[in-house]
Amino acid sequence: MDISSFPLFFFFFSVVCFLQVHGQLPLPTTEQPITDHSAAIHHHQVYIVHVLKTTAKKFHLFKQRKDWYKSFLPNDTLFSGEPRLVYAYRQVITGFAAWLTQGELKAMESMDGFLLANQNFPLHHRTTYTPEFLGLDRSQGMWYETAYGQGQIIGVIDSGVKPTHPSFSGHAMPPAPTKWSGTCFWGKPICNNKLIGAEGSRRASPIDTEGHGSHCAGVASIAAGNFVDGANVHGEARGTASGIAPKAHLAVYKNAGAGDLLKSIEDAMRGHVDVLSISQGDSPDFYTSGIVKGAFAAVTKNIVTVVAAPNSGPTESSMQTDAPWMITVGAASTDRRIMTIVKLGDEREFLGESAYQPSDYDSPILPLIYLFRCFGEHLIDND
Structure with missing residues (x-):
């Protein structure tokens, strides 16, 4: 794919998106379940299972694909009555996420069509003045001439969003592009022409309880926050705050684990976003990383994926987001001082x-x- 075919806006979006990226903590060794109520399922873990595309079956309905995925499972439900199948993917990968024991997974490995499986790795976060610092002028130059990202849809995959924040106001925003086919959890008036999409994992609320998804490095407000006049911190650093693409639309996807992340990327692809912004990370291994796989699927649909650069070092090749089909930008600083x-x-x-x-x-x-x-x-x- 020729990156020169993308508007210059995408380059600036990628550079600014991660100006304040934080270092990544080491991944824990214990499994983090996708759902809160799963603690009762003591010996089961969620695994992401990859299978070969079948040429013997054609799926006219999504239910038929789900039934095929279920054929790899020992049964449909756990002893608790909870469904084994967590997610059935159709675009981001050929495969599914399901509750399995290590023994059940071992038995599945001998089945025709099985490729590989990896754990549901927990996600870790990687994290008003930046437009001025970059020399972007609101009334002339490249920022003005590209209409501040108008007409673009940015899919933000992170810890959710605080929809009532002024950065997500629909004031002076045009309607969403007609190609948009995603959903917004709250509906109008909370969802508006700025915040056109918001989804949580497994139909949970996408509200941001941590702050990272709404305000921190490279995510929703920095990527596409609307113009907010009179912004300040306890009276200091007054000015007009905005994201780098203040006229772009936002679709926010909240995640907890790697299975959720793949589902969010798939939902964003199906919703027809133009850019994916991911400030989270899952597996440190290239071959099991959901971001690496998901970004590859996205680029086949002409979706630019911008990711944070974890700086866990100090060993060589410690950056986990170096696949050539992703745009990765590391940390920087600004010249503003209080x-x-x-x-x-x-x-x-x-x-x-x-x-x-x-x-x-x-x-x-x-x-x-x-x-x-x-x-x-x-x-x-x-x-």
Whole structure:
């Protein structure tokens, strides 16, 4: 696929999307189930199973595909009565996610059509001034000439969304493109011309309870937040906040595990998004990564996939999102500083940085334990 065929907007979206990417924590060794009520199923885990495309069967209905997937399972339900089949995929991979024991999985390996299976890896997060920092002008230049991403649909796969945040207001937004065929959990008026789609795993609410999906690195508000005038942090850093594509539409997908992530990518493909933004990661192994597989399926539909770059290092080749069919951008910084002053008892003042220092802040007097200057060459204690 010739990347030069994509609008320049996609490049800028990918660069800015992950300006504040955080490092990835090591993956835990214990399985994290997809559903909250699954704790009662002690010896079962969710596995993602890949099977060969069959030439002997043609599926005219999705139910027929699901029935074929079920033929690989020992039975349809667990002892608890819960269905074994969690997800049946049709575009992102040929396969399914299901509750299985290690013994049942071992037996499945001898069946005709079985390819491989991997655990439902838990997902880990990778994470107002950026347009100005990049030299984007609201009234002229590339940002203006590309209409701020108008007409594009960005699918954000993360921890959900806070739909009432002003960044997701439908103010001055055109209607969604006619090609859009996704769904929005809440309906109108919460869902609007900006937030056109929102889905949670297994029909759960896509509300963001962590903040990462709504506000943090490279996700919904930074990617496509609407213009919000008068934004500030406790009176500091006032200005107009916006995402890099403030006129683009948003479809948000909330996930917990790798099986959810594949389902979200499939839903985004079926909804006809133009860009996928993923700030989560699952398996550290290239061959079992749902992001690697899902992004490959997406690019066959001309969907650009932009992913975060986990910087777990310091070993070689520690970045897990280096497949050539994804756009990966690492961390950077901006030149904005919120300066604060520390004043010592002898009236000396030192400039520093803080999240904020309100003008009416009643600064307390605190004891100074140690003060290092010139990298420790001079040590001054509070005596």
